[in-house]
Amino acid sequence: MSTDAFVHPDEIRSMFSSAMSDMYRSEVPQYGTLMELVYEINQNKLEANPKLADSLEYNGELERIDLERHGAIRLGKPEELFNMRRLFAVMGMHPVGYYDLSVAGVPVHSTAFRPIDEEALKRNPFRVFTSLLRLELIEDEDLRHQAESILAKRNIFTADATKLIYLAEKNGGLTRIQAEQFVAEALETFRWHSDATVTLETYQKLHDAHRLIADVVCFKGPHINHLTPRTLDIDAVQQDMPKRGITPKAIVEGPPARSCPILLRQTSFKALEERVNFIGDRRDETLGTHTARFGEIEQRGIALTAEGRKLYDTLLAATRHAVQINAGGSNARDYETELADRFRAFPDDYETLRVEKLAFFRYSPTKAGLSAAKKGDLDPATPVNELVDQGYLRADPIIYEDFLPVSAAGIFQSNLGSDEQKNYSEQSNQDVFEQCLGAPVSDELALYAGLEHASLADALKTLGVRKN
Ligand code: OOG
Ligand code: NI
Structure with a gap:
């Protein structure tokens, strides 16, 4: 078969990302509201700031802004991560970066599947932050075995998705009909299922060990837990969210507001409480609930060199050491003031960032x-x-296309029910992660x-x- 007959992976990614956005909009109505808010604020920002609009246009980013989003999933076992890599490869998305979230008290390690080359990023930068649960961090041995045996029984991919991944690998691509079918089948893996695979009692035991463990282990698949549009003014969106009935988390994660945005700033709003049917329930009897899904926005800035990143990490660590956000988030303003003060040490004009080799x-x-x-x-x-x-x-x-482990941990924590920051440390394990993935992650x-x-x-x- 000639390769002309194949749909380009970038196009399959666009089809998938738009199907995912439609699905999420219908499952989580607040996502639609957020999209509208972000769209309006982006338009205002571009109108008020023609220099920004020109620079985005010159760099081929203007067109991608409204397409732009990332999502996140959490996987339970190595084989799921291995096959997820194969599934994303069909859409031109490859694992970049290793994120150890155990350093912030979250029992997962992660990578981001994303397009790598410039052209592919311009066409559609859709990416998925993908975490693998570290079951070894469950201390209770019986519970760990129980979680393992529940996960052993599930297959998160449909038979047709598996077949189409295999065909894409074997033939080097998918035809139009196959690509459409692939998108529909792949979507099934990311769908929310209100039927749990366990009893309420098991759910509760796993939940007590860690809410995240229950979220990963008790369901048929890795429901997409958020989709995040890119905003050009995160502070404006954060401020306007409550006017549209959305309550954001206490602080914006990442660097403070600056004239030359660096890396990534993110904020999210709380998970929805969803009704779940547990095994053994009679439909009209006690149903349980589960909070899994949330909304998030992000603002992206310039990618930092190793030197720049070191400075960022140092200033952030100093801020977090000086002010730790409490569970209710009532000292959020103190944190923001501290962050802004500390980051005065980070040059805020592009020429200095360039000459001092702090950014790309x-x-x-x-x-x-x-x-x-x-x-x-x-x-x-x-x-x-x-x-x-x-x-x-x-x-x-050059725009930063990746994630930040400390920020990601903050997003996890907030949506697991608290804004409290934790700073304890565990062993990072990139080798094990890459073995499960079946490939190295790009640096x-x-x-x-x-x-x-x-x-x-x-x-x-x-x-x-x-x-x-
Ligand atoms: C992922 C949280 C991390 C981000 O944007 O940093 C994340 C999760 O909660 O599964 O999405
Ligand atoms: Ni996210």
Whole structure:
């Protein structure tokens, strides 16, 4: 079969992400409200800030803003993670990064499945934060065995999804009809099921060990637990959420508001309480409830180098050491003030971030640069910083496409019922995670560095300047 007959993985990802958004909108109505709010605020922001609109357009990001979202799932056993990698690969999504959330008291470790190359990211940056439960962190041995045996019985993929993954691997792609069927079948894995696979008593025992364990173990599959649109002004959305009947968590996770946004800022609203039928229940008798699903928004900024990330981690750790948010979140303002104060040590203009090599940039020749090169006015030995100063080379921020472990833990905690921050530490276990996954995860810093280098090499070549 010729490869022309195959649907491009980027297109399958777009089909899937839009089907997922429709499904979530019908399952969680507040998600629809949030989408509207984010859309309005993005429009206002773009109108009020033409420079931002230009820069997004120049970097091919303007079109993707409204498509943009991430989701999250939690898996129970290694084989699920292994097959989830295969399923996402059909849509051009690959594991990037390793996140150890046990450092913040959440018994999972995670990766993000996402498109990797620039073109694919521009077409549709949909990503899924995927966690694997660490059953070894359940202390009670009987309960651990019980959880294992419940999970051993389930298969989270439909027979047709499994068959289509196999066909995509074997043939190198899916035809239009197969791709449509694949999207419909894959969606089944992420759907919410109100029928639990256990009795209320078992649910409660697992819930007492950790709410997250009950969420993963007691259901047929890894229901998508949130879908997150990208906003251009997270503080405005956070502030307007209550006006639309949505109560956000106490603080925005990540760095403070800045003129040059870095990394990722996120906030979420509480999980819905859902009715669940437990095994052994008569339909009209005692039904239980479970809180699993929530809403979240994110604002993305520039990706940081290892150096920049070190500074970010240090300033964040110092803030969290100085002010720990309590369970009710009543000292949230103290935390925000502390965060803003500490982050004054982080330069807040792009030129300093670039010259001090704290963040990653995409280089391209300007019109003036191109015409100088054409006239032969450019010394092939001109240093990069001089080319930028002369206006011959431009540097645009490379957007951070990944997640932050401390923020992710905060989102988990908040939706497990508390805003309390915990800072205890456990052993991270990337090797075990990669064994379960059946592949190594990509190193996100190497990906950003690769993009920066490639753009610079191209730009210098076009300008006829030697690499320096
Ligand atoms: C995932 C929480 C992490 C994020 O955006 O950092 C996350 C979960 O609750 O399963 O989605
Ligand atoms: Ni999220």
